[in-house]
Amino acid sequence: MAAEKKEIVVLLVGPPGSGKSTFSESVMKSSHRPWSRICQDIINNGKAGSKAQCLKMAIESLKEGKSVFIDRCNLDREQRSEFIKLGGPLVEVHALVLELSAQVCISRSVKRSGHEGNLQGGRAAAVVNKMLRSKELPKLNEGFSRILFCYNDADVENAVKTYTMLGPMDTLPSGSFGLKNPDTKSQPGIMNFFKKVSVFPAASSSSNEVTTPKANEKIEIFRVSPAKLVVPTLAFPSISTADFQFDLDKASDIIVETAEAFLPKLGSARLVLVDLSHGSTILSLVKAKASRKNIDSGRFFTFVGDITKLHSQGGLHCNVIANAANWRLKSGGGGVNAAIFKAAGPDLEAATRARANTLLPGKSVLVPLPSTCPLHNAEGITHVIHVLGPNMNPNRPDCLNNDYTKGCKILREAYTSLFEGFLSTVQDQSKLPKRINQATVLDSGEEDSERNKKFKGTIASNTKSGSVDDSGKKRSKGWSSWALALHIIAMHPEKHENIVLESSDHIVVINDQYPKARKHVLVLAREESVDGLEDVGRENIQLLEEMQNVGMKWVQRFQHEDPSLIFRLGYHSVPSMRQLHLHVISQDFESDHLKNKKHWNSFTTSFFRDSLDVLEEVKSQGKANLESEAVLKGELRCNRCRSAHPTIPKLKSHIRTCPSPFPHHLLQTSRLLARPDSSN
Numbered sequence: 001m002a003a004e005k006k007e008i009v010v011l012l013v014g015p016p017g018s019g020k021s022t023f024s025e026s027v028m029k030s031s032h033r034p035w036s037r038i039c040q041d042i043i044n045n046g047k048a049g050s051k052a053q054c055l056k057m058a059i060e061s062l063k064e065g066k067s068v069f070i071d072r073c074n075l076d077r078e079q080r081s082e083f084i085k086l087g088g089p090l091v092e093v094h095a096l097v098l099e100l101s102a103q104v105c106i107s108r109s110v111k112r113s114g115h116e117g118n119l120q121g122g123r124a125a126a127v128v129n130k131m132l133r134s135k136e137l138p139k140l141n142e143g144f145s146r147i148l149f150c151y152n153d154a155d156v157e158n159a160v161k162t163y164t165m166l167g168p169m170d171t172l173p174s175g176s177f178g179l180k181n182p183d184t185k186s187q188p189g190i191m192n193f194f195k196k197v198s199v200f201p202a203a204s205s206s207s208n209e210v211t212t213p214k215a216n217e218k219i220e221i222f223r224v225s226p227a228k229l230v231v232p233t234l235a236f237p238s239i240s241t242a243d244f245q246f247d248l249d250k251a252s253d254i255i256v257e258t259a260e261a262f263l264p265k266l267g268s269a270r271l272v273l274v275d276l277s278h279g280s281t282i283l284s285l286v287k288a289k290a291s292r293k294n295i296d297s298g299r300f301f302t303f304v305g306d307i308t309k310l311h312s313q314g315g316l317h318c319n320v321i322a323n324a325a326n327w328r329l330k331s332g333g334g335g336v337n338a339a340i341f342k343a344a345g346p347d348l349e350a351a352t353r354a355r356a357n358t359l360l361p362g363k364s365v366l367v368p369l370p371s372t373c374p375l376h377n378a379e380g381i382t383h384v385i386h387v388l389g390p391n392m393n394p395n396r397p398d399c400l401n402n403d404y405t406k407g408c409k410i411l412r413e414a415y416t417s418l419f420e421g422f423l424s425t426v427q428d429q430s431k432l433p434k435r436i437n438q439a440t441v442l443d444s445g446e447e448d449s450e451r452n453k454k455f456k457g458t459i460a461s462n463t464k465s466g467s468v469d470d471s472g473k474k475r476s477k478g479w480s481s482w483a484l485a486l487h488i489i490a491m492h493p494e495k496h497e498n499i500v501l502e503s504s505d506h507i508v509v510i511n512d513q514y515p516k517a518r519k520h521v522l523v524l525a526r527e528e529s530v531d532g533l534e535d536v537g538r539e540n541i542q543l544l545e546e547m548q549n550v551g552m553k554w555v556q557r558f559q560h561e562d563p564s565l566i567f568r569l570g571y572h573s574v575p576s577m578r579q580l581h582l583h584v585i586s587q588d589f590e591s592d593h594l595k596n597k598k599h600w601n602s603f604t605t606s607f608f609r610d611s612l613d614v615l616e617e618v619k620s621q622g623k624a625n626l627e628s629e630a631v632l633k634g635e636l637r638c639n640r641c642r643s644a645h646p647t648i649p650k651l652k653s654h655i656r657t658c659p660s661p662f663p664h665h666l667l668q669t670s671r672l673l674a675r676p677d678s679s680n
Contacts, residue, residue: 006090007066007091009067009070011072011095011144012096013074014097015102015128017106019108020098021039021071027069034065036064036066038068040072051072058070058083077316081301087143092145094172095146099137100150105128141314142315148177149178232266232426233269233270233319236387237307237324238255239415240324240390240391244389245391251282262423266423272318274305274310275302308344309379311378318379321385325337343374344374344375347370348369348375351367351370356386361389361410361414364386365385365386367384382425388414390410420621427626484577486578486579489510489524496510505526507523508523508524509554517585517589520586521584524580527540527580530579532575533580533626534624537623538618541615544614548582568585569583570614573627574607594652597632600636605632607631612671638654
């Protein structure tokens with residue numbers, strides 16, 4: 001039987017200046033196989049286009065019987081993933097890695113002219129340098145049938161000959177070829193910034209020869225650390241489906257649904273479900289269900305490998321891994337739990353004991369790994385998250401006896417807790433500033449011009465403009481005078497009797513001076529060192545509970561006056577005023593002080609942390625999860641029906657007449673508080 005013709009998709013992998021376009025054009029000039037070069041720099045009618053356009057053109061070319069060169073940088077797994085999916089029984093996917101030196105790539109990029117993507121001159125050096133610092137070398141387990149590495153011009157010339165000689169029916173051997181050192185990190189860029197871009201000789205119009213700087217030429221550069229910049233990635237096993245015998249179909253639904261809900265919160269971070277077996281049923285189920293939901297496969301995908309050796313053996317960079325733990329948080333048993341404790345050594349056990357001694361089903365605990373830990377050194381893993389799911393195995397503790405109503409609830413809680421723990425590491429890694437510019441955003445998102453003047457004229461007038469407050473202590477660095485107003489009231493409520501509604505040894509209650517709703521009060525903590533949620537730990541649980549209880553009391557008081565009011569209690573992830581304070585705010589948002597997107601989104605997005613959620617997180621993991629201020633820039637959406645609106649006036653007009661009820665799950669879980677006899 002005659003062999004079937006196979007098309008080839010070749011992903012060219014390399015930064016600008018590595019020779020991708022030159023390579024593909026050289027092959028196409030002499031090859032007997034029909035090829036199509038797909039270059040993102042010119043795909044949009046001669047202008048730069050998108051990955052989607054490249055994919056569309058690649059599919060069309062394959063249908064026409066052409067093999068394809070994907071002429072993009074393709075420097076990381078996420079950028080390559082969609083193109084690898086073009087492979088199939090009649091389409092092979094290759095990677096040609098142009099691993100030329102950073103100096104050569106930058107030299108070519110800086111001195112070229114008339115580049116298709118207009119990447120040349122001094123700007124090119126900075127772009128190449130940045131790309132090289134985040135490069136991931138391709139691996140066969142991404143889905144490639146063949147990978148060829150080229151380190152110099154001779155390697156490239158041989159590769160040109162190899163692909164030029166391919167006839168329409170020819171194929172190439174599968175495997176990885178030419179990799180010099182599998183353990184070598186991707187080379188870093190050599191320059192962060194050229195002080196003198198002209199250090200390279202001008203390009204000759206008659207030669208394509210690469211010219212490197214001469215010995216006596218002065219190059220002023222900054223060298224960069226060779227450490228690789230890794231996309232935050234959580235690798236996790238399927239919880240409860242092995243020894244705890246949880247139904248695979250139900251478990252896969254929960255994994256996909258929970259991952260889908262969390263991805264928007266995670267920025268560019270990735271979630272990876274890992275299993276040792278190529279024939280894993282749970283991996284197949286999750287992959288199929290995620291595909292049906294059109295979840296981004298570059299940010300949520302499955303992977304076959306040992307979770308303790310994903311980097312060294314599989315080329316997958318993960319900074320956080322999850323452990324399917326036992327309730328004792330010890331290394332006993334087998335499977336993933338035993339493997340992770342063994343690979344991490346005694347450091348993990350000690351670090352775990354510092355965080356918790358036991359774990360309840362549906363909960364997780366985040367454990368930072370010390371730099372001495374083998375997993376940290378060998379695999380780049382900075383955190384392990386222990387998580388415990390529900391048990392359906394009668395031979396194991398706490399068996400639910402096939403009660404899948406309760407079991408599914410616990411498993412969903414387990415994944416939610418796991419992903420929340422990972423989210424907290426993502427936010428830590430992004431180095432969210434502890435104190436934002438206090439002159440731009442106030443406690444409820446109020447513009448400085450209005451509240452600042454009033455505070456300076458009233459409360460803030462109680463302090464001098466120097467560097468000490470009214471107690472004689474130095475102010476915390478970064479807080480403007482008006483931003484200290486709540487702190488001053490909390491520390492000395494007796495001096496502000498005209499505005500204090502209630503006070504005790506631990507809390508003070510005041511009206512928000514610029515309320516964003518018909519009823520809006522603040523419950524202030526009176527502890528000196530607790531400026532905001534980021535300062536809260538397990539030692540503050542009793543304080544958080546008291547603040548919640550006081551807030552509930554005020555809700556009941558307001559609802560006694562007006563039974564139609566619905567309330568929410570919560571904290572801003574990043575406060576603009578010093579002193580931990582709980583917002584007790586009615587959900588009508590009828591206020592002239594609600595003026596802009598920041599005001600609205602600070603109370604209706606994930607930036608607003610429900611008091612009960614904060615309590616649960618601090619109890620289970622020792623701290624509250626915080627949301628980035630970036631969410632404040634999101635769309636204006638109704639807090640009932642989630643419809644989008646272009647301006648605050650139009651949004652206000654809508655919410656006054658919106659017929660939709662408040663989200664039922666928020667009412668059920670007491671995140672929204674309505675009187676039992678009220679309708680909403």
